[in-house]
Amino acid sequence: MIKAVIFDLDGVIVSTDEYHYKAWKFMSEKENIEFDRSINHRLRGVSRMESLHIILEKAKKVYTTEEKVKLAQIKNDYYVESLKNINESDILPGVLEVLSALKSNGIKIAIGSSSRNAKLILNRIKLTDQFEAIADGTDIKNSKPAPDVFLVAAVKLGIDPSECLVVEDAEAGIKAAKRAGMFGFAVGDAKKSQEADYKAEDIKELINVVLNNVK
């Protein structure tokens, strides 16, 4: 029985991937570190500092912790600046319809995102008030594929993990959902996951999946 749906944010509700890519590219070029879209692909769902560590695999020097913090800051400053460009028109197709169908059928909805910028983004796209709970990178130590962010979301909603379904575009996110004891609904890149309970071309397929599992 599904009582709640927990949505990843980046790549599920809004497409911020290109902004993340450009911001990491800016930092990498400054440092003369090789960085391309195939490396960027590995950063999906992964926290800021863990993403930096993946990028630094190609670095020609060893960075101190202090230097790493500065590099992450350079990336984030660039990223946050670019977020000024996003608005409601960046909400991905089908999302508003799905949220409204779930709500009118009494399903609780939450955000479970690794991003520390999640609340800023939700405010920019004017969706903050739609969610009963928001769990993000500021709530957790271990990011996806650890289950923490989804477990925090379930606690905030007051729903047992076994009654939650997670919507994800990252394989790491589906892994996290399964580790949390939840259902995993994969869209986009996450469809490659072997662990997903459901795979969809269109997020609107979520409506039937949930409504067929409410009793």
Ligand code: BG6
């Ligand atoms: C995830 C993105 O949602 O958030 C990752 O998929 C990103 O690419 C992570 O690294 C952390 O984001 P932020 O905004 O805290 O740097």
Ligand code: MG
């Ligand atoms: Mg994502």
